[in-house]
Amino acid sequence: MTTRSLSDEERWHIVQDKDRRFDGHFITGVHSTGIYCRPSCPARLPKRENVRFYACAADAEAAGLRPCKRCAPDRQSNEEAAVLAIIDEVRRAGETIPTLDDLSRITGYSPQHLQRLFKRATGLSPAAYARALRHDRAQAALSANESVTEAIYAAGYGAPSRFYDDQKGRTGMTPSAWVKGGEGVVIHWAVVATSLGDMLVAATDKGVCRLSFAEGPEALQRRFPKAELNEGGAAFAGLLAEVVATVEDPTRGHDHIPLDVKGTAFQEACWRVLRAIPAGETRTYAEIAAAAGNPRAVRAAGSANARNNVAVLIPCHRVVRTGGDPGGYAYGSAIKAELLRREGGGDKGE
Missing domain, CATH: 1.10.10.60 (Homeodomain-like)
Structure with missing residues (x-):
């Protein structure tokens, strides 16, 4: 398919996917804000009725639009x-x-x-x-x-x-422990009651390796079948208290809480991006992928979100669908909505 043969509907799908391959082939004009963008612009997706497409930046400027400062479509x-x-x-x-x-x-x-x-x-x-x-x-x-x-x-x-x-x-378990289901690793765990329901928290000596809702130790056993699982523990109690306090008030900083997570390089990059999202703000999967260094890997960013083992501390609840729909959540839409409400529920606006 050549660029000239693209219909406006096809261009709209490209913009929804934030596909960088089409940067320079056409321009997206957002008439509600008076700006024009690249197809891959990481900003929040505008409403379709506010969008017009142009062949080049000069045509968009002739229509009275100014270049987006975020994606700089006027630059080479x-x-x-x-x-x-x-x-x-x-x-x-x-x-x-x-x-x-x-x-x-x-x-x-x-x-x-x-x-x-x-x-x-x-x-x-x-x-x-x-x-x-x-x-x-x-x-x-x-x-x-x-x-x-x-x-x-x-x-x-x-x-x-x-x-x-x-x-x-x-960070994280050694490669052999990764393969062998936590072999040689000691994990302390507890199930505690919170205002969001029962919560499973588990940690190695390096940090929290699991935080989930409505799960018990059997779920931990499935994930780490060869680890030594110990309930509670004096050294674990302080970390557990910090985690519970963060869940009850997700606006408080939690960078000081250590994590023991393992993923691919891209997954770990996505998790770092998630941890950098300020409380009260949200991002789309496309924005997560771009910030993690691979704008084309939107689906992989979604997979990284789904493979997050540490809810709230890696705040995957702050990811929404393009267009602002809150989307799903591993522990139910009610918990996601409540976490966002406690944080201020904000998004980035138009």
């Missing part, structure tokens, strides 16, 4: 194309991480400028992005219950030592 996208070219090259490279000089020859930018450009767009250097991509592949293989060694080589690592080097500084 050569730098964005360079970032995407780097991502494609890194994905093709496999185990070998391209050097900045290699990437510089591909994109035409100096190595120093390229490093700054890529880090500004993704939050990572090209080398760190390549390592995160390999780690992502390894975690996917580990989740499929392959052996640790098989998963490491399948992900493109030349040796297990390189995978364990990448593990340094990452």
Whole structure:
């Protein structure tokens, strides 16, 4: 399908998906706010009746619209194309991480400028992005219950030592514990009554690994069948009190509460984005994906949200559907609505 053959309805679907592949091919004009945007603009989706489509920025400005400050549709996208070219090259490279000089020859930018450009767009250097991509592949293989060694080589690592080097500084259980259902890990747990219903809280010595509603220790046993599960404990009591206080008042800061979570590199990036959303605000899956460094991975962002093991502390209740619909929640729409109400229930506006 060529861009010229796109109907307005097809353009609207592209805008709903925030598909960056169509940036530069047409412009979205929002006449209720008087601005025009790229198709991939991360701002909240406008109402369809307020949208008109234009071939280029000049046409939108001729209609009296001004450029969006957030997605800057009036600026050239050569730098964005360079970032995407780097991502494609890194994905093709496999185990070998391209050097900045290699990437510089591909994109035409100096190595120093390229490093700054890529880090500004993704939050990572090209080398760190390549390592995160390999780690992502390894975690996917580990989740499929392959052996640790098989998963490491399948992900493109030349040796297990390189995978364990990448593990340094990452939170969560060791890779072997991930595969073996928590083998060798001690988990303390409790089920406590809250104003939102009974709540299961569980933690390793590194931090909270499970927070859920209407679940008991049998759910924990299913997730970590080989872990040592101990109810309560004096050292656990203080952490439990902090967690309960946060659930009862989700506006209070909880960055000081340690977590022990494990996911793919992208899932963990999404969880960091979720934790950065201020209380009283919401984000869409597309916005989460973009902030996590991969605007095209909207579905993967939804999957990361669904795989969140630590409700409230990783506030997946702050994610809404495009258009503002609150969407679903693992523990029921009533709990989600109440959490949002306690936080102020706000969204970002038009």
